[in-house]
Amino acid sequence: MQSSISYIALKTIWIKECTRFLRIWVQTLVPPAITMTLYFVIFGSIVGSRIGEMGGRPYMEFIVPGLIMMSVITNSYSNVASSFFSAKFQRNIEEMLVAPVSPAVIIGGYVGGGLARALIVAVIVTCVSFLFVENVSIHNLLILVITVILTSTLFSLGGLINAVHAKTFDDISIVPTFVLTPLTYLGGVFFSIQLLPGIWQAIAQANPVLYMVNAFRYGFLGVSDVSVGIALAVIIGFNLVLFITAYTLLKRGAGIRS
Amino acid sequence: MKALSIRGLKKTYKGGQVALKGIDLDVEEGDFFALLGPNGAGKSTTIGIISSLVNKTEGKVSVFGFDLDTQLSDLKRQIGLVPQEFNFNQFETVQQIVVNQAGYYGVPREVAKERSEKYLKQLSLWDKRNSPARMLSGGMKRRLMIARALLHEPKLLILDEPTAGVDIELRRSMWDYLEDINKQGITIILTTHYLEEAETLCRNIAIIDQGTIIENTSIKRLLATLNMETFVFDLAPNDNDETTQNLTLEGFTWRAVDGHTIEVDVEKSQGLNRVFEQLSQQKITVLSMRNKANRLEELFVNLVEKGRQPAAAGA
Numbered sequence: 001m002q003s004s005i006s007y008i009a010l011k012t013i014w015i016k017e018c019t020r021f022l023r024i025w026v027q028t029l030v031p032p033a034i035t036m037t038l039y040f041v042i043f044g045s046i047v048g049s050r051i052g053e054m055g056g057r058p059y060m061e062f063i064v065p066g067l068i069m070m071s072v073i074t075n076s077y078s079n080v081a082s083s084f085f086s087a088k089f090q091r092n093i094e095e096m097l098v099a100p101v102s103p104a105v106i107i108g109g110y111v112g113g114g115l116a117r118a119l120i121v122a123v124i125v126t127c128v129s130f131l132f133v134e135n136v137s138i139h140n141l142l143i144l145v146i147t148v149i150l151t152s153t154l155f156s157l158g159g160l161i162n163a164v165h166a167k168t169f170d171d172i173s174i175v176p177t178f179v180l181t182p183l184t185y186l187g188g189v190f191f192s193i194q195l196l197p198g199i200w201q202a203i204a205q206a207n208p209v210l211y212m213v214n215a216f217r218y219g220f221l222g223v224s225d226v227s228v229g230i231a232l233a234v235i236i237g238f239n240l241v242l243f244i245t246a247y248t249l250l251k252r253g254a255g256i257r258s
Numbered sequence: 259m260k261a262l263s264i265r266g267l268k269k270t271y272k273g274g275q276v277a278l279k280g281i282d283l284d285v286e287e288g289d290f291f292a293l294l295g296p297n298g299a300g301k302s303t304t305i306g307i308i309s310s311l312v313n314k315t316e317g318k319v320s321v322f323g324f325d326l327d328t329q330l331s332d333l334k335r336q337i338g339l340v341p342q343e344f345n346f347n348q349f350e351t352v353q354q355i356v357v358n359q360a361g362y363y364g365v366p367r368e369v370a371k372e373r374s375e376k377y378l379k380q381l382s383l384w385d386k387r388n389s390p391a392r393m394l395s396g397g398m399k400r401r402l403m404i405a406r407a408l409l410h411e412p413k414l415l416i417l418d419e420p421t422a423g424v425d426i427e428l429r430r431s432m433w434d435y436l437e438d439i440n441k442q443g444i445t446i447i448l449t450t451h452y453l454e455e456a457e458t459l460c461r462n463i464a465i466i467d468q469g470t471i472i473e474n475t476s477i478k479r480l481l482a483t484l485n486m487e488t489f490v491f492d493l494a495p496n497d498n499d500e501t502t503q504n505l506t507l508e509g510f511t512w513r514a515v516d517g518h519t520i521e522v523d524v525e526k527s528q529g530l531n532r533v534f535e536q537l538s539q540q541k542i543t544v545l546s547m548r549n550k551a552n553r554l555e556e557l558f559v560n561l562v563e564k565g566r567q568p569a570a571a572g573a
Contacts, residue, residue: 002331004364005363005364006364008361008364008365008366008367009361009362009363009364011361011367012358012361012362012367013361013362015358015361016350016354016358019350019354020349023349086347087347090345090346090347090348091343091345092345092346092347094311094341094345095345095346095358095359095362095406096362097310097311098309098310098311098334098337098339099334099359099362099363099410100330100331100332100334100335100362100363100364101362253313257310257311257312257313258271258272258306258311258312258313
């Protein structure tokens with residue numbers, strides 16, 4: 001009984017979330033296509049042609065997985081952060097709080113929304129990459145799919161935690177600006193960490209985004225700077241920590257109950 | 259059966275502000291109950307705790323026998339909440355808002371869509387079902403919140419100032435609607451600043467002030483305690499427009515508001531005939547007469563002032 005009620009509630013939140021980002025598709029789905037086209041043109045075609053190979057692959061091919069992953073990360077995060085904070089700001093989060101919806105269902109619904117948007121954006125960016133890369137091959141589809149789902153889930157959870165703590169709209173842009181962007185750019189999207197001098201390689205390995213980009217790149221190209229097993233374990237570990245954090249915050253009513 | 263039972267409910271907010279000092283309250287099934295109090299008295303905190311939007315500090319709450327601490331999901335299913343502020347997503351359509359809300363309570367989408375037609379028609383919102391909520395007028399938004407609260411068919415409907423800012427015609431149509439659903443068996447708890455609203459609709463009443471229940475009785479019993487009422491008499495002007503100049507009213511306390519309007523305090527035992535007799539004897543014509551204030555309003559003000567006297571004296 002309770003499980004069927006929870007399933008209906010989960011589906012309702014998920015449909016609501018998908019309806020939201022599809023309603024404003026010009027703001028949610030078009031910008032990643034434009035941004036990634038620019039990346040492909042500038043870093044791939046113009047600069048990349050002078051770089052030659054990286055990780056044993058033409059530079060354009062090398063950056064495709066990283067750019068897809070970058071879109072997945074930013075879209076998962078911003079979808080959940082902005083949607084949940086708007087619900088808090090407009091107080092329609094109360095619609096869920098007064099109903100018998102458990103924190104796990106709220107998390108599932110919002111993360112499901114972030115995941116749906118991230119997957120649609122991943123498909124769009126992959127299609128854009130076909131315009132620039134002649135032979136887009138897939139080395140291991142299972143690793144590819146698992147990595148994109150786990151990464152999207154991780155950053156959706158991150159966006160949710162950020163939104164729970166946020167008091168103003170400025171607060172939800174602080175993490176993307178000061179944490180996400182540097183981690184993503186230094187996470188091996190545009191280069192192999194083997195190019196870095198010794199100590200910097202060790203420091204780079206403390207960056208969780210590195211594991212996501214490399215696991216995803218392995219799924220596409222079969223090359224990775226780190227062990228895929230370790231990469232997936234790191235991503236799963238971060239997912240667990242963030243889920244427990246989000247669950248505890250919602251259960252306690254932090255930022256949403258007085 | 260008790261629709262709501264509250265025992266020793268206390269709430270202290272972060273920062274030390276005490277909103278509730280240990281209230282006890284019972285509402286019987288099928289009742290139309292008014293919870294009154296001045297701003298900041300603790301009404302919204304009480305409603306917030308019942309609907310689990312506010313964490314309590316201490317005390318017990320149960321709704322239709324379901325305990326807030328141990329049977330929260332069952333308790334929530336019994337309640338439909340119409341909050342004071344508009345708290346729906348302004349960009350969603352009217353039907354999306356009500357159907358989604360039902361979904362949170364586990365109502366399957368197809369059933370929710372059928373019910374949405376029933377309730378949106380009853381509240382004259384069906385024609386607006388595809389309009390974004392932000393396009394609705396204030397009155398329509400209030401009705402949308404009532405429809406949203408009813409879609410999962412709760413047994414207890416809590417309305418926090420549902421007619422605030424609503425014009426008289428619409429207010430009366432909402433009263434009719436609330437009376438109808440109460441007759442169908444839904445218990446209603448209402449907070450309002452319009453005391454006429456409470457007097458018209460509700461059978462029982464609790465008055466809360468400074469976090470304490472200062473009165474909890476039936477409206478009839480409460481009104482019976484009113485010993486004195488003030489009436490305003492509009493008198494026909496005489497030649498020099500100073501009807502009240504030489505007027506006398508033995509046995510009554512009265513004041514002149516202007517040259518041809520008086521206020522007379524009439525005790526229950528006195529009756530109004532003596533006032534009319536004396537005015538007739540002085541050849542003064544009464545053009546119209548009305549209560550100075552709503553009867554419940556007078557009681558409310560008296561009770562709140564009385565409740566505050568010891569604190570004020572001690573301060």
